[in-house]
Amino acid sequence: MNASAHPAPEFKNPVVRWIDQRLPIFTMLHGEYVVFPMPKNLNYFWSFGGMAMVVLVIMVLTGVALAMQYTAHVDLAFDSVERMMRDVNYSWLLRYIHMNGASMFFIAVYIHIFRALFYGSYKNPRELVWIFGVVILVLMMATAFMGYVLPWGQMSYWGATVITNLFSAFPLIGEPIVKWLWGGFSVDNPTLNRFFALHYLLPFVIFAVVMLHVAAMHQAGSSNPTGVEVKSQEDTITFHPYMTVKDAFGLMVFLFVFAFFVFIAPNYMGHPDNYIPANSLSTPAHIVPEWYFLPFYAILRAVDFQFLWFVPAKLGGVLLMFGSLLVLAMLPWFDTSKVRSCRYRPIYRWCVILFVIDVIILGYVGGKPAEGAYVVISKLATLYYFAHFLVITPVVGWIEQPRKLPNSISESVLKGS
Amino acid sequence: MSESANQEDGVIRRDFLAYTALSMGVIGTGAALWPVIDSMNPARDVLALASVEIDISAIAVGQSITVKWRGKPVFVRHRTAEEITAAEKVNLADLPDPQTDSSRVEKPQWLVMVGICTHLGCVPVGQKSADAKGDYDGWFCPCHGSHYDTSGRIRKGPAPRNLEVPPYQFVNDTLIKVG
Ligand code: HEM
Ligand code: FES
Numbered sequence: 001m002n003a004s005a006h007p008a009p010e011f012k013n014p015v016v017r018w019i020d021q022r023l024p025i026f027t028m029l030h031g032e033y034v035v036f037p038m039p040k041n042l043n044y045f046w047s048f049g050g051m052a053m054v055v056l057v058i059m060v061l062t063g064v065a066l067a068m069q070y071t072a073h074v075d076l077a078f079d080s081v082e083r084m085m086r087d088v089n090y091s092w093l094l095r096y097i098h099m100n101g102a103s104m105f106f107i108a109v110y111i112h113i114f115r116a117l118f119y120g121s122y123k124n125p126r127e128l129v130w131i132f133g134v135v136i137l138v139l140m141m142a143t144a145f146m147g148y149v150l151p152w153g154q155m156s157y158w159g160a161t162v163i164t165n166l167f168s169a170f171p172l173i174g175e176p177i178v179k180w181l182w183g184g185f186s187v188d189n190p191t192l193n194r195f196f197a198l199h200y201l202l203p204f205v206i207f208a209v210v211m212l213h214v215a216a217m218h219q220a221g222s223s224n225p226t227g228v229e230v231k232s233q234e235d236t237i238t239f240h241p242y243m244t245v246k247d248a249f250g251l252m253v254f255l256f257v258f259a260f261f262v263f264i265a266p267n268y269m270g271h272p273d274n275y276i277p278a279n280s281l282s283t284p285a286h287i288v289p290e291w292y293f294l295p296f297y298a299i300l301r302a303v304d305f306q307f308l309w310f311v312p313a314k315l316g317g318v319l320l321m322f323g324s325l326l327v328l329a330m331l332p333w334f335d336t337s338k339v340r341s342c343r344y345r346p347i348y349r350w351c352v353i354l355f356v357i358d359v360i361i362l363g364y365v366g367g368k369p370a371e372g373a374y375v376v377i378s379k380l381a382t383l384y385y386f387a388h389f390l391v392i393t394p395v396v397g398w399i400e401q402p403r404k405l406p407n408s409i410s411e412s413v414l415k416g417s
Numbered sequence: 418m419s420e421s422a423n424q425e426d427g428v429i430r431r432d433f434l435a436y437t438a439l440s441m442g443v444i445g446t447g448a449a450l451w452p453v454i455d456s457m458n459p460a461r462d463v464l465a466l467a468s469v470e471i472d473i474s475a476i477a478v479g480q481s482i483t484v485k486w487r488g489k490p491v492f493v494r495h496r497t498a499e500e501i502t503a504a505e506k507v508n509l510a511d512l513p514d515p516q517t518d519s520s521r522v523e524k525p526q527w528l529v530m531v532g533i534c535t536h537l538g539c540v541p542v543g544q545k546s547a548d549a550k551g552d553y554d555g556w557f558c559p560c561h562g563s564h565y566d567t568s569g570r571i572r573k574g575p576a577p578r579n580l581e582v583p584p585y586q587f588v589n590d591t592l593i594k595v596g
Binding site: 158161162163164165166179180181182183184185186187188190194280281282283285286287301304312313314317369370371 | 457458459463533536538560561574
């Protein structure tokens with residue numbers, strides 16, 4: 001299903017034709033985004049990848065404009081952001097778009113990931129698509145984390161301190177690594193400068209990985225809600241106009257929600273303490289990361305005991321947190337079922353839903369102080385998170401009796417199963 | 418026969434050359450990358466750490482002050498007699514990071530420590546008399562719940578080590594120099 005399978009039409013525009021003969025970019029675009037065959041039964045869950053892409057573009061555009069006003073120095077950063085909010089034309093808007101854009105990016109990507117989990121899109125032959133996706137998630141987390149440090153408020157400073165200190169958990173190399181990350185003895189001006197440099201760089205790396213993600217996906221074609229592969233042309237529609245119109249509608253609804261946050265509740269997903277300038281002598285009573293990090297933060301804190309005899313509590317938490325992303329990346333190899341879509345998996349569909357509930361619970365306790373019942377809940381939920389990948393997914397794959405698959409996408413659409 | 422032996426010989430020599438060239442390339446690239454990596458380490462001006470002198474004459478018994486050193490808070494506490502006895506009485510076997518109180522102070526009434534939780538680097542509370550001081554009457558880190566005793570030793574919670582004692586000396590009875 002690669003570009004060469006869809007020969008381009010004779011382009012009418014002579015300039016287009018001239019360029020295309022020398023660099024077949026229009027042929028490529030025509031093959032991948034105009035006549036590209038899409039399964040005809042895609043639902044709106046398939047629109048979130050495109051939405052995430054649009055948010056990425058918005059983040060780069062607003063980010064570059066903000067960078068023109070921003071000063072990466074511990075004495076000036078906070079005030080330069082306040083100046084944007086008060087004095088620079090429309091900078092308040094750009095900043096609110098950028099701030100809420102980070103949240104909207106994670107909303108789109110988390111739903112996009114849920115789609116893959118439920119419909120089994122990660123399975124053979126799309127494992128690499130999936131792994132590139134997890135790489136994008138990790139890069140997004142790094143980017144958003146460093147961006148949040150830039151306004152140099154209390155949450156910026158203490159979030160940066162706690163997260164960089166995680167690396168001190170590694171024996172021997174831990175302390176040198178942390179000093180190297182900081183460029184000093186604590187989070188300070190060198191740290192802010194390098195975070196700004198990396199925050200500017202990483203989104204472009206994300207772009208590159210998105211290209212790989214999409215290229216790998218076009219090799220196998222999109223998956224679909226039945227999980228049955230495309231068998232004939234009957235099963236497909238062309239990308240344009242069918243998907244472009246559908247995605248455009250989904251995007252409009254998404255942008256509407258985005259605009260609601262930007263204009264009506266711009267600080268709803270943020271934390272008020274970040275409007276207090278950073279103070280290295282006093283930690284806020286209750287540090288919480290941004291909402292999109294909470295499930296992972298809960299996993300990090302869940303380990304407050306010695307793990308076996310050689311892993312101290314601090315290291316255990318760090319390993320589990322990284323491990324939670326690793327098992328996610330390895331999911332295609334834990335899933336033993338031949339059937340892709342949960343539509344035809346009577347047991348596993350509930351497992352996926354329980355898993356989502358588990359992640360929501362983790363997110364909830366991650367935002368609460370680590371005391372009392374929250375500690376117990378976070379431990380159980382962490383245990384379940386890993387059990388889902390390491391035990392439940394392979395075992396259900398073996399014992400489950402899947403429902404009968406339709407012979408083709410067309411059959412399922414016509415019979416409405 | 419002799420020809421094939423020769424060929425084999427040739428293949429092996431070529432492989433050797435190829436591997437040598439490749440390893441030299443890898444080593445060379447690594448060496449070229451090192452300056453980039455090392456430039457991110459603390460710079461000379463950062464390392465030339467200023468030391469601070471702290472006047473302790475105004476700190477009454479039971480009071481603490483916080484001073485900034487290397488960008489970090491340093492706690493100086495004028496301990497009460499009860500705090501000192503409590504710290505000295507502790508059975509070392511009860512401590513996650515066993516250290517005697519006397520090894521952590523120059524003079525028992527003055528406790529000087531870096532006020533950074535050894536878990537993930539928050540500043541514990543307990544400097545002001547109204548602060549929560551944790552289960553052991555010393556300091557409490559609200560970030561993930563670490564409790565420190567009146568000698569700044571970790572007693573409960575995720576932190577692995579006692580609060581660090583920085584290098585310091587008494588210049589005279591009312592002046593200490595940290596760093
Ligand atoms: C993957 C895309 C990106 C994400 C997820 C992201 C995320 C963030 C976040 C969460 C903040 C903190 C906002 C706040 O609380 O004030 C931020 C700030 C900032 N970002 Fe980005 N960003 C991205 C791309 C970029 C790019 C490409 C640039 C520059 C070319 C940029 C420049 C800035 C600047 C200058 C700030 C500081 C101003 C401020 O705090 O509002 N960002 N970013
Ligand atoms: S930083 Fe103090 S308990 Fe985690």
